[in-house]
Amino acid sequence: MAVNSYEKPDFWSKKAFSQGYPARSVYKLKEIDEKFGILKKGSKILDLGAAPGSWTVFALRQLDGSGSVTAIDLKPLAKDVRAENLMFIQGDLYNEEVRHLAKSRGPYDAIICDAAPATTGNKIIDTARSAGLVELALYYVTTMLKTGGNFAVKVFQGGDQNALLTEMRKVFENARGFKPKACRSESFETYLIGLNKKA
Numbered sequence: 001m002a003v004n005s006y007e008k009p010d011f012w013s014k015k016a017f018s019q020g021y022p023a024r025s026v027y028k029l030k031e032i033d034e035k036f037g038i039l040k041k042g043s044k045i046l047d048l049g050a051a052p053g054s055w056t057v058f059a060l061r062q063l064d065g066s067g068s069v070t071a072i073d074l075k076p077l078a079k080d081v082r083a084e085n086l087m088f089i090q091g092d093l094y095n096e097e098v099r100h101l102a103k104s105r106g107p108y109d110a111i112i113c114d115a116a117p118a119t120t121g122n123k124i125i126d127t128a129r130s131a132g133l134v135e136l137a138l139y140y141v142t143t144m145l146k147t148g149g150n151f152a153v154k155v156f157q158g159g160d161q162n163a164l165l166t167e168m169r170k171v172f173e174n175a176r177g178f179k180p181k182a183c184r185s186e187s188f189e190t191y192l193i194g195l196n197k198k199a
């Protein structure tokens with residue numbers, strides 16, 4: 001069976017494992033947080049599309065025992081991702097019960113979303129599904145993020161990113177795209193950042 005580059009543990013995956021993170025994607029959030037300071041000590045964080053949990057672990061470490069993280073994914077978190085101030089909801093972000101449960105734990109100071117659709121290889125379909133997840137994450141933002149709160153969300157490039165940013169500018173004082181260096185060179189993912197939610 002062919003092994004593609006996504007299955008080979010590269011430098012970043014090895015580094016992530018050695019630092020106690022279950023996936024290399026942690027370095028993307030690290031770059032986002034270093035640049036925009038979205039995860040603050042003592043805050044309440046909602047992590048959408050969280051499995052296996054490297055963003056969750058990074059958020060917990062930033063909180064340093066204070067505040068809380070609520071994480072949601074269709075799949076379970078890696079088994080060693082646990083903490084007293086972590087609540088994990090296994091389910092579909094579109095599901096009403098999941099949304100209610102998430103809302104009951106809010107409102108949140110930051111919402112981070114690394115959710116990605118299962119890819120088909122058809123770029124038009126995959127980008128449209130990714131944009132759908134961004135719209136869904138924006139629903140969580142409008143109903144569960146505090147005024148002044150921050151947001152970071154993954155989106156596949158190639159769709160109408162400008163339309164999503166226009167939507168985000170209605171909700172946030174500041175919204176922009178950001179591609180972390182830790183994204184794989186062959187990857188067409190990028191991130192949209194929303195800062196300081198309007199009242």
Ligand SMILES: C[S@@+](CC[C@H](N)C(=O)[O-])C[C@H]1O[C@@H](n2cnc3c(N)ncnc32)[C@H](O)[C@@H]1O
Binds near residue numbers: 048050074093094118
């Ligand atoms: C790239 S992974 C997230 C990696 C994670 N941030 C980490 O650092 O470990 C994308 C995740 O989005 C989740 N996902 C995609 N669609 C979802 C949905 N509708 N509801 C819940 N989770 C979803 C997938 O199950 C997958 O685990």
